[in-house]
Amino acid sequence: MPLYLVxxxxxxxxxxxxxxxxxxxxxxxxxxxxxxxxxxxxxxxVTRLNPRARIVKASRELLEQGSRRIVEEAQRMNVVVLVPGDPLHATTHIALLLEARRAGVDAEVVPGVSGLQAVVDATGLQVYRFGRPVTLVYPEEGFKPYSTIDVVRNNRRAGLHTMVLLDLRLDEGRAMTVPEAVELLLSLEEELAHEEGWEPELRDAVIVGVARAGLEDGVCIAGRPEEVASASYPPPPHTLVVTAPRLHPMEAEALKTLCGCKSC
Amino acid sequence: MPLYLVxxxxxxxxxxxxxxxxxxxxxxxxxxxxxxxxxxxxxxxVTRLNPRARIVKASRELLEQGSRRIVEEAQRMNVVVLVPGDPLHATTHIALLLEARRAGVDAEVVPGVSGLQAVVDATGLQVYRFGRPVTLVYPEEGFKPYSTIDVVRNNRRAGLHTMVLLDLRLDEGRAMTVPEAVELLLSLEEELAHEEGWEPELRDAVIVGVARAGLEDGVCIAGRPEEVASASYPPPPHTLVVTAPRLHPMEAEALKTLCGCKSC
Known part of the structure; x- marks a missing residue:
């Protein structure tokens, strides 16, 4: 029987x-x-769609440490792992897919509407102008996510936008918001710039705060960091986009029209 | 009434x-x-889903030159523009959205399962390691798409994969295939390298040919260019991925398992 990552x-x-x-x-x-x-x-x-299915609320730990059990189940039964967004955005699910294939289980990936794509759609920015995406995680003792700044800077130097995914720790009841992320980005950049001796530039960049992209209560706000940070947003998921130093005229119009940008 | 880009x-x-x-x-x-x-x-x-709707097969030209008429219609009627994949991948649809908003028409974007995402899923490569995507178009008289090589090279230098979308000219009955694309890429790189005095590197790269990603008859082949070019594929859409110089161990395993790579 197969394992479906849906x-x-x-x-x-x-x-x-x-x-x-x-x-x-x-x-x-x-x-x-x-x-x-x-x-x-x-x-x-899921119960409405299939009253006879056994349903398991799966933590990341269960999907990772319990992966062997899931794969063994899929040898005897039809198993679906239902993942929000697209099923292969997380390493967890790629690992599960590979473990199944190694065990000779017919595992299949069923693409879904991706949150990243919904963010691009909400902004009207061109998908071809996005560089490598990056995640901004909460700083911890002895660790600050300076590498996020490196990715943003490299993309901007190449004339590209950056999709900045914000830390989501649902098991801890935490999800980073756009205002938190803007403040964190600016302070990380300032520290790094001071240490490495260059000029911070994000204060003058056009950034975009997107909450609940593609959902009915979704919100998009574009502008200078202080404008984006001071707006109000519905609950997470939130995402940030740092735009390239130059916007294509159609992109500038999209940010004005869709995300109320005054400085585009 | 609204305009929906679906x-x-x-x-x-x-x-x-x-x-x-x-x-x-x-x-x-x-x-x-x-x-x-x-x-x-x-x-x-569409007829099955809605027997009373007027249905128009829309060429790109109609969507572009006829955009004013579509927007005017949306002031009096419920108008859906149904787009394969995700609706904002093409400039055409962003322009239509903006024209509607300018005219005060309530236009909404409804994200769909994107072909780009399906390609990433088919390969098992990590979405966070993709740089800027690029399109490879057919050469024409007086024009060769050397800029595609620049994007691939820049991404590789930054340690990133490149999604290479292949030219699709449905109105002319043409769609570039993986073997055609591999040959074109290699020859473009060779010409550019000769002209600019550097060493071609794509002959030794791991590339991935993907046909009909996410569909039942989808095929993924990874390996050296000659292996990928000599495989057989179902009909388009086809896409090519040029991987980064180094693969993450889980990516190498994914390409072996999902796309039969022998050189990963």
Whole structure:
């Protein structure tokens, strides 16, 4: 029997026909609601789509340490791992896929509507002008995420935008917001610039704060960091985009029109 | 009334509940089947979902030159523009969105399962290691797409993979295949290297040919260019990935397992 890694999309309204069909014929459905947020992707929904399936709310730990058990189950039963957004955004799910294939289990990936894509769509920026994406994590004792600044700087030097994903620790009840992220980015840049002897530039950059992209209550705010940080947003997931030093005229218009940018 | 730019996903099986609902309540559905391919996204499907809607097969030209008429329609009627994959991958659709907003029409973007994401999923490569994507177009008289080589080289120098989208000219009945693309890339690189005095490197790179990512008959082949070029593929859409000079161990295993790579 197969193991299906199924993208649930950014909310229950973004479930695909293929996902619905696979949930409907599953014996077991693992719902990964720990690595990401997708409103409405929960036990109730899965029960409605398939009343006879066993449903397991899966923590990242269960998917990682318990991966052998999941793969063994998939040798006898139809197993679906339902992942918010697209199913291969996290290393956890790639590892699970490979473990299944190693065990000779027919594992299949079913793409979903990705949160990253929804953010690009919310801004109207051109997907071809995005460089490498990066995650901004919470600083911890003895660790500050300076490498995020490096990625943003390298992308900007190459004339590219950066998608900055914000730390999401659902098991700890924490999710970084746009205002927190802006403040953190600016202070990290300032420290790094001071240490390495260059001029900070993000204070003058156009950045974009996006909350709940693609959802009904989604919000997009573009402008200078202080404008973006002082706006109000609905609950996470939040994402930040740092734009390239120069915007294409159509991108500038998109940021004005879709995200109320005054400085574009 | 609103204008909805709706992502249809990579095939009819990847339609989302939200897309189905919006098609169902539309007065007019424009089907963009010219800028991209998504099997099953056609008049028959839309008729089944909404027998009373007027259906227009829309060429890129109609969506661009006829955009004012579409926007005017959306002032009186529910208009859906149904786009294969994600709706904002093409400038055409961003322009249409902005024109609607300028005219005070409530235009909304409905993300879909993106072909780019499906390609990433098919390879098992990490989405965080992709640099800027690029399109490889057919050479024409007086024009060769050398800039594609520049993007690939810059990404590789930064340790990143490159998604190379292949030219798709459905109105001319042409779609570039993986073998054609590999040959074109290698010869462009050789010419540019000769002219600028550096060593070609793509002959030794690991590249990945992906056909019909996310579809039932999808194929992924990874390896040296000659291996990838000599494999056989189902019909387009085809895409190429040029990997970074170094693969993460899990990426190497993914390319072996999912795409039969012998040199990873």
């Amino acid at each position: 993208g649930a999309g950014i909310s229950a309204r973004y479930l695909t026909l293929r996902a619905i069909q696979l949930i409907g014929s599953a014996d077991v459905v693992y719902i990964d609601t720990y690595t990401s947020i997708a409103p409405g992707i929960d036990e109730e929904l | 992502g249809a996903g990579i095939s009819a099986r990847y339609l989302t509940l939200r897309a189905i609902q919006l098609i169902g309540s539309a007065d007019v559905v424009y089907i963009d089947t010219y800028t991209s391919i998504a099997p099953g996204i056609d008049e028959e499907l």
